[in-house]
Amino acid sequence: MSKNKKIISKKQKMVDFEKEVMSKVTSGQITMKPKWYFVLGSVFSIGGLAALSVASVFLVNIIMFSLRKHGPMGQWRLEAMLESFPLWIPILAILGISLGVWLLKKYDFSYKKNFLVITAGFIASIIIAGFVIDQLGLNDVWSRRGMMRKFYQGIENQGNDIPNGPRKGNTPNGRSKK
Structure with missing residues (x-):
């Protein structure tokens, strides 16, 4: 078969496909969705991607904040x-990054x-954004004021129950053992 016949054959198949689809639409076998349906789907997809990205950046940021706040990394401290x-x-x-990748696809x-x-x-970009937020000190600001204060203080205080640890507050009266 020559090249021209292949092109004509492909065009003919496309025309036949279009006629078949249009005949199904006019007969009522297939219903067309309105334009707003696709616009709304796109808006929700973009909003979901943005929300997942922001949530993932926030969670990566909390991971870095938590690792930084737990102090020196001696063997007992790491455990x-x-x-x-x-x-x-x-x-x-x-999970947020995976869903974001799925939406990007x-x-x-x-x-x-x-x-x-x-x-x-x-x-x-998510990991870098989380690192930049941590390096700018926004975590420290958020841990001292605002709606996130209790959340951040809960993360900061998770490692304070270590006996003979380097921080104050390891004993009931707040004094370090000597």
């Missing part, structure tokens, strides 16, 4: 930190580009 570290935070962060631009690069860039 105590791992015992008291809230494991739900990294699990939720990974739904957009048409992700099919035109290398999806592995898009995914790596998305994950890297």
Whole structure:
């Protein structure tokens, strides 16, 4: 078969497909969705991606804050930190990033580009944003005032029950043992 016949054959198949679909629409076998349906779906997808991204950045930020607040990493300190570290935070962060990647895969631009690069860039940007928020000191501000104060103070105080630890507050009266 020549090249021209292949092109004509493909065009003919496309025309036949279009006629078949249009005949099903006019006969009522297929119902068309209104434009607002797709617009609303796009708005919710973009909003969901933004919310998942912000939540993932926040959770990565909390992980870095918690690791920084647990102090020097002696062997006993590391073991105590791992015992008291809230494991739900990294699990939720990974889940949020995974859902964000899944939503990214739904957009048409992700099919035109290398999806592995898009995914790596998305994950890297979330980790970098969490690190930047931690380095800017926003965690310290949020832990002292605002609606998140109790949440951050709960994370800060999780490792204070270590006997003979370097912080004040390890004994009932708040004094260090000598």
